[in-house]
Amino acid sequence: MVLVELNRLKSMRESAEGKLETLILELKNVIGMSPEEPLHLRGDFNHLVDQFPSVSEATERALHERPDLLAARAVEKWSDARIEQARAEGRLDASLSAGYENMLFGFPVRGVDDAGRLQTGFRMFHYLKFGISLDLPCGQKSGSN
Numbered sequence: 001m002v003l004v005e006l007n008r009l010k011s012m013r014e015s016a017e018g019k020l021e022t023l024i025l026e027l028k029n030v031i032g033m034s035p036e037e038p039l040h041l042r043g044d045f046n047h048l049v050d051q052f053p054s055v056s057e058a059t060e061r062a063l064h065e066r067p068d069l070l071a072a073r074a075v076e077k078w079s080d081a082r083i084e085q086a087r088a089e090g091r092l093d094a095s096l097s098a099g100y101e102n103m104l105f106g107f108p109v110r111g112v113d114d115a116g117r118l119q120t121g122f123r124m125f126h127y128l129k130f131g132i133s134l135d136l137p138c139g140q141k142s143g144s145n
Contacts, residue, residue, distance in 0.1 A: 024039060092134065092135070092136060093134070093135040094134050095132070095133045095135075096132055097132075098128075098130040099127075099129045099130070100126070100127070100128050100129075101126070101127040101128075102126055103124070103125045103126075104122055104123075105122065105123055105124075106121040106122030106123055107121040107122075109121045
């Protein structure tokens with residue numbers, strides 16, 4: 001397995017070298033150089049890439065600048081604001097209700113009352129109802145202020 005991995009790495013390196021040679025030839029062609037002429041670059045290329053920041057600096061920067069963390073903080077602030085709004089609007093709410101109902105109830109037959117007279121089998125019922133409904137606000141915020 002080590003030999004296979006080594007051959008794979010050699011193959012990748014040779015492919016990269018081949019691509020580099022092709023790109024150098026294309027560059028020489030664009031600037032009008034012959035393919036045999038050596039390509040010399042001027043300047044100092046030693047400090048082109050800055051040094052990587054320390055782990056603590058990178059962590060601190062990520063905590064302050066990562067978009068996913070910024071979005072999570074925004075959602076958290078929005079949720080806290082919604083909770084505070086609900087607490088501020090929370091108050092005792094009472095509503096009263098009343099009603100009257102007149103209902104004719106019976107059967108389509110005739111009957112005899114206590115005095116011996118014929119009566120219909122229908123009676124009139126009167127209903128009066130009333131009530132109060134209380135909506136209680138949520139509890140107090142936990143923790144100290």
